[in-house]
Amino acid sequence: MNNDKKLAKEERLFREEMWLRSAVSSAAIEGNTLTVLEYKLLTLPTRRREIYNLMEKHPYSSFDYISKKFPKVNPKTLHYDLKKLQEKGFVVKVGETRGATYRTKNGKT
Structure with a gap:
């Protein structure tokens, strides 16, 4: 089984x-170029990409807000996803307490 x-x-x-290569090739054929950020976003797992897009639309999102948008996802999994997004430089955590919020790194300050 392993x-x-x-x-x-x-x-x-x-x-x-293969999907990524296809996306990059399609963009090149159409004359569009992907930015480094767009390329990196394409490499993220789907849920993390959705979390990032949510924060783009709603800067300074609290964990509570994010968890309400993903009700079927275990909170520990969401914390892990946010941690990984921080490690890769996509997301910044603002604050250290339970009232901390998250925003995209290139988002509004």
């Missing part, structure tokens, strides 16, 4: 890479 999971993960990563 090999099956490993193969499934490799297959998923291959499909994602």
